[in-house]
Each structure stands twice: as C-alpha cells, then as structure tokens.
Amino acid sequence: MKTENSFFEEAKEWSCRKMAIVEKYLDGFTKILGNRASSSLVYIDGFAGRGIYGNDIKGSPVRAAELASGKYSNILQCVFVEKDDDNFNDLQQYTTQYYSCVEIYKGELSEYADKILSDAGDRAVLVFLDAFGVKGMGWKTVQKFISRKFITDCWLRLDHRTILRLLGYIDSDSKDARGKLDLLIETFGISDLNLLRQLTDAPSSLERIQKVVKLYQSRLKSCMGQNGFVGSYPIISLDGQKKYHLMFACKNRKAAVLANDIVNTVEDDLPVKQAEYQEHIRFQKTNQPSLLELTPSLEEIFHYKVNGLKQKILELLQSQSDILTIHYELLNQNPDLFGTFRRKHLTKALSELQEEGCIELDGAPSKEITKVYRLK
Incomplete structure (x- = not known):
C-alpha cells in the first residue's frame, strides 16, 4: 500500500503537471495583485511535503519559495504546513536559503489555520x-x-477515489467502518449519511465520481456566496487513469479565467502525449510500429475545441456582452469546460462567428473589453 512518505520518493508526470499549474497561477496571481497591493501577498501550502522529490524534482513549496525570494522579493510571503517529521525536516533543509520569505509549521493544518489567517x-x-x-x-x-472575506483564491486536490472507498462503508458491518464514516462526514461537513448516499449514488463508477465532484463543488460555492466560482479539472495519467480532481475556487471573474487558461496551457497537448504513450506501450508488446496514424495533431485539437466553443457562445449570447463576461460565463455555466480551452481558442471562435455573420464585434476579438453583438 502506498504511504504518504513513499509518495515523495518520485514525482509522477501527472504530479509535475499539477505543480506546474499551481506555480504558473502563483506567478500570475502575484504579478497582477502585487502591482496594486499596499502590502505583501501570502501563499499557503497546507500539505507541503518534503520540498524536493526523491528524483530531484522540485515540489510546490520550493517552487513557491524561489518565486518569493527572487522575482517577487518583498511582495510574496510563503507559509508551509507539514505534519510528518521526516518531511518537515527535509522541507526545512530545502528552504533554508529562503528563510526571509518562508515560515514553516509542523503539525496539522487544522492546528494552525486560525493563526495563519490572523x-x-x-x-x-x-x-x-x-x-x-x-x-x-x-x-x-x-x-x-x-x-x-478578503481576496482568497484556492487550489484543492479532491481525491475522489478515496471518497468512493469511504462511501462504501455506509452499509458496512466492518469494525473500522465508524472511523471511515467519520472521515467521510468530516470531509463534506454533512453528518446525514443517508443524504450523502442519496447525493452520491449512481449506477456506474464514472457517474458516482461525477456526483462526488458536483457535491463538493456545490459545498464550496454555497460557502463562498453568490460571486463564488468553483472549477474542477480531472488530473489524468498518460494511461488514462483519473488520479484526482484539481479544483479551483475564487470570487473574481478574472481569477477564474486566469486559472482556466493556465490549466489549459499546461494540459493542452495531453491527448498527444497519451496517444504517444499508448503507441509506445503497444510497440513494447508487439515490436511492430503502427500502420495507422493514431496521434491527433495540435492543429486538429485546436480546431476541435474552436468548433465546440462556437456553439456554446451562441447558446450563451442572447443579445450583447463583452468578451471577458463571455469567457467567464462559458466556464460558470458549463462546468465541464474548465481547463479545456483558453483565450486563443475563444478568439478564433469569435473571429469565425463574425466571418459567418452570426455576431458583430466592436473591437479586436483578443481584447476582453470588446463588445459582442449577436446577429442571428
């Protein structure tokens, strides 16, 4: 069975993509807000780990500390929390050189949440x-x-596989069922097990995963209020396994758009990498190259996404709007779109819709303030 310590022995390729997403967002977050903030910004890594993986790949805390000590010196402060003794000691060692912008707590995040926020x-x-x-x-x-109540953007890892296992204990007579169910209740903040079963029950595993994700999204949105946005993106390995869902929560339209675009920037060529990986596995088994071209090109992927967006835009646009609002509402009203496209896809879709006489633009399709008018 994989343990938390063994997790840090090697950074898997899907973990590297996740860390790239968070790192790029931290960069953009600090660049945008650091220019207008009267004081420093704070990055909180609540489950920081050891800092560097066993295969010498930098973890999220070291990446953040490098930004805070270099590019955003005197702007960005980092707060790390780690409960494991060995991981904590390694984290201290790997971040010693960044002491002026890093603070590390040993223990559970729940122990320090109030102090960190204060x-x-x-x-x-x-x-x-x-x-x-x-x-x-x-x-x-x-x-x-x-x-x-202050500006707070949040990336969360939702481990749907663990949650599905915990849900399996609702009708269990196992002696450790009570502990598993208490963990399930604690995770969702819902004490009614029958309600949890009702909200997550479905005929197939895929549908149960979708319901778990939807329930957690709704819990986050209800907590944030009317302006809350929650995006969810499945982190998938090269062999097609859904490892977990990376969720993003914020209360700002531009933050939601930035997060979406960064996820797509990192993940855009995943179908190509997956096809190449599958071909590599097939070749290892057969020692014969494929006679068919199975790998989609980046151009094919681009046009597929543009065509899908065109219909979504027309469904969304009743009369007129600006491009930022369209970009945000595409995400807000279509949860499955989060991380699947970015500005370049939207720009091309708007340009083609204008050429086809479906819309009129009063400016460049690449500018978020440009007004869009529906013609038919």
Missing part, C-alpha cells in the same frame, strides 16, 4: 490544499479559507 490580515492569499487522500481536509478547516 497573521495574513487583509492581504490577498493563495491557498494550495494538496492532501494525500482526504485526511486533514476537514470541511471546517477548508471552510475557514474559502469563506474568508
């Missing part, structure tokens, strides 16, 4: 909650960050 004051905060499984991701703790 110290942050009214500063803008980016939170990364990347627990191994769901332990430590109790709803009461997550809620403290999500419901904060």
Whole structure:
C-alpha cells in the first residue's frame, strides 16, 4: 500500500503537471495583485511535503519559495504546513536559503489555520490544499479559507477515489467502518449519511465520481456566496487513469479565467502525449510500429475545441456582452469546460462567428473589453 512518505520518493508526470499549474497561477496571481497591493501577498501550502522529490524534482513549496525570494522579493510571503517529521525536516533543509520569505509549521493544518489567517490580515492569499487522500481536509478547516472575506483564491486536490472507498462503508458491518464514516462526514461537513448516499449514488463508477465532484463543488460555492466560482479539472495519467480532481475556487471573474487558461496551457497537448504513450506501450508488446496514424495533431485539437466553443457562445449570447463576461460565463455555466480551452481558442471562435455573420464585434476579438453583438 502506498504511504504518504513513499509518495515523495518520485514525482509522477501527472504530479509535475499539477505543480506546474499551481506555480504558473502563483506567478500570475502575484504579478497582477502585487502591482496594486499596499502590502505583501501570502501563499499557503497546507500539505507541503518534503520540498524536493526523491528524483530531484522540485515540489510546490520550493517552487513557491524561489518565486518569493527572487522575482517577487518583498511582495510574496510563503507559509508551509507539514505534519510528518521526516518531511518537515527535509522541507526545512530545502528552504533554508529562503528563510526571509518562508515560515514553516509542523503539525496539522487544522492546528494552525486560525493563526495563519490572523497573521495574513487583509492581504490577498493563495491557498494550495494538496492532501494525500482526504485526511486533514476537514470541511471546517477548508471552510475557514474559502469563506474568508478578503481576496482568497484556492487550489484543492479532491481525491475522489478515496471518497468512493469511504462511501462504501455506509452499509458496512466492518469494525473500522465508524472511523471511515467519520472521515467521510468530516470531509463534506454533512453528518446525514443517508443524504450523502442519496447525493452520491449512481449506477456506474464514472457517474458516482461525477456526483462526488458536483457535491463538493456545490459545498464550496454555497460557502463562498453568490460571486463564488468553483472549477474542477480531472488530473489524468498518460494511461488514462483519473488520479484526482484539481479544483479551483475564487470570487473574481478574472481569477477564474486566469486559472482556466493556465490549466489549459499546461494540459493542452495531453491527448498527444497519451496517444504517444499508448503507441509506445503497444510497440513494447508487439515490436511492430503502427500502420495507422493514431496521434491527433495540435492543429486538429485546436480546431476541435474552436468548433465546440462556437456553439456554446451562441447558446450563451442572447443579445450583447463583452468578451471577458463571455469567457467567464462559458466556464460558470458549463462546468465541464474548465481547463479545456483558453483565450486563443475563444478568439478564433469569435473571429469565425463574425466571418459567418452570426455576431458583430466592436473591437479586436483578443481584447476582453470588446463588445459582442449577436446577429442571428
């Protein structure tokens, strides 16, 4: 059985993509808000790990510390929490050179959440909650960050596979069922097990995963209020396994668009990599090259996404709007679109719709303030 410590022995390719997403967002978050903030910004990594993986790949805390000590010196402060003794000691060692912009707590995030948020004051905060499984991701703790009244953007890892296993204990007579169910209740903040079963029950595993994700999204949105946005993107390995869902929560349209675009920037060529991986596995088994061209080109992927967006835009656009609003509402009203396209796809879709006489633009399709008018 894989343990939390063994997790840090080697950074898997899907973990590297996840870390790239968070790192790029932290860069953009700090670049945008750092120019207008009167005080520093705060990055909180609630499950920081050891800092560097066993195969010498930098983990999320070291990547953040490098930004805070270099590009965003005197702007970005980092707060790391790690409960494991060995991981904590390694994290201290790997971040020693960044001591002026890093603070590390040893223990559970729940122990320090109130202090960390109190110290942050009214500063803008980016939170990364990347627990191994769901332990430590109790709803009461997550809620403290999500419901904060000041600028707070949050990336969360939702381990749907662990949650499905916990749901299996609802009707179990196992002696450890009570502990498993308490963890399930703690994760969702819902004490009614019958309600949890009702909200997550479905005929297939895929549908159950979808319901689990939808339920957690709704919990986050209800906590944030009317302006809350929650995006969810499945992190999938090259062999097609859904490892977990990376979720993003914020209360700002531009933040939602930025997060979406960054996810797509990192993940855009995943279908190509998956096809190449499958061909590699097939060749290892048969020692024969494929006679068919199975790998989609980036151009084919691009046009497929553009064509899909065109119909979505027409369904969304009743009379007139601006491009930023269209970009945001595409995400807000179509949860499955998060991370699947970005600005370049939207720009091309708008340009083609204008050429086809479906819309009229009063400016460049690449500018978010451009007004869009529906003609037919």
